Amino acid sequence: MTKYLVFTVLYLAMYAHAGSVVLTDDVVNIRNFEIGYLINSPHTYTIDEAIQAEFTPAPNRLSLPSNQLDIWVRFSVRNASDSVIACNIHNSISYFNRVMDFYETRNGVILDQKHIDLFAWTGDTKLLHGTDSVLPIHLNPGEEKTYYFHFVSPAYQYFEYLILDDQHTLAELSTKNIFPVLLVGMLIALACFNFLLFFSARYKEYLYYSLYLVSSIIWFVFEYGILSHYFGIYGMRGHLTSYGLLSATIFLSLFVKKVLQTAKFYPLQNLALNSTIVLLVLNLLWGVVNFFNALDISVYFFIYAIAVYFWVSISLMRQGNTLVKYLLAAQLFFIFFALFGILFYEGYLPYNWWTRYSIAIGVTVEAFILAYLLSHRIKLLKVDLETDSLTGAFNRRTLFDQFMQESKRISALESLVFVIFDIDQFKLYNDTYGHPKGDDILKIIIHHLQSQFPESSVFRLGGEEFALLFTAENAAAAQRKVSDIRLAIEHLSLAFPESRHGVVTASFGASVIESGRIQNFNELYQQTDARLYQAKHNGRNCVVM
Structure with a gap:
């Protein structure tokens, strides 16, 4: 029976101080406690009315619906030690408000009050320290005071209250944000x-x-x-x-x-x-x-x-x-995170690190x-x-850059091979079968060369004229490679009865540049182009190197 009586007394004592913060020594670092809040609408409460009003219990971090912009917050602080305790009450989101009022009371009597208008920048603005308003309080041994905070936000209503000593206040402000x-x-x-x-x-x-x-x-x-x-x-x-x-x-x-x-x-x-x-x-x-x-x-x-x-x-x-x-x-990703933020701003999710910064x-x-x-x-x-949009080959503007890069990259045991070729009698093919068919022929040939000779860079110079860049061990190896490419085109067996060979073929002019003997590119181009025309003069479907 005695146990039940003791439990009942303790429970009633705890209930009597529900919403009260109890301080036991001068080291104060209280970050979780109960507060009460009161919506200041549709009735607008004066401080005297707020003291008599019933507040809704809530945690010290809270977000309210966006239509609840004018509120009161209340909580009590009691000094349970045998010495005077000085500490600070923080409102960590003060910077976002329009107007703030602070009231210190004891037994329903107002002891002190402060007012800040952040839009007009009037009142006790010295209480603002960065994002926080910091209200210093002093409590004698055994003393309990109740604090009322009235604030109006222009957009959203969320807040966080902390009770800290000076040392923890300094740490809080210095590591903020x-x-x-x-x-x-x-x-x-x-x-x-x-x-x-x-x-x-x-x-x-x-x-x-x-x-x-x-x-x-x-x-x-x-x-x-x-x-x-x-x-x-x-x-x-x-x-x-x-x-x-x-x-x-x-x-x-x-x-x-x-x-x-x-x-x-x-x-x-x-x-x-x-x-x-x-x-x-x-x-x-x-x-x-x-x-x-x-x-x-x-x-x-x-x-x-x-x-x-x-x-x-x-x-x-x-x-x-x-x-x-x-x-x-x-x-x-944005909607996933933003959903938490929107629900937080509308008061549907609790105030915590995740919802605050979501x-x-x-x-x-x-x-x-x-x-x-x-x-x-x-x-x-x-x-x-x-690249050329039709064939996927590199275009003419990249030829010089790649030539210079390749010429610097080749080793002493390699030679750089530059080839110009064009499709034989391509104008006749277009006139006979139409330009769409001619485009298809170009795409088939270039895609085949890119797949069969991936070590060679293919460039479209214009119309049916193309260029190749690749390396070879010597002139003989280069000759064999160009001949293989010529045969690869011929062996595609793309029907062209009107041509000399009955299938689509190409003529080639080629130049071999040994390492360390790089010549002027314009001269090289003219020489190789001249060899191409010599190949055409020799009857087409051949290589002149």
């Missing part, structure tokens, strides 16, 4: 790198991607407290960085249009992407009139843009576009996947610039 700073640092480096690539290569894909990154960074630096913590920027000046959030998706749509070349190849998808740009630009302009309303409705435009990206990705994937899978992967993680992962997409796209562009 390291993770978002690292993310921003990576994005800045990526943006600068792509700006430099744009200025050197002039590909607009680099520009749009860089501007997308810069817009995301602008939003990051205030949303995650970097501007306030390191640069002392609060209030409306800080919230204006949300224009970065509004503009980031515009540049992302421009990037997607350019990378996927929708304006050139996919008119319906291009129209859908254009619609996202128009809506987002209109919302950006509306932000000049009603900034916070534009932020509120922007979520619907973002959802629409994501839906468009998904539709474009899936539709182009069905059409065989090889790049769009990277866009789809980027969007899937959107930042999602944007960063998306940015790196898009960077890979961009590099792959530029690689394909480079291939397009270097």
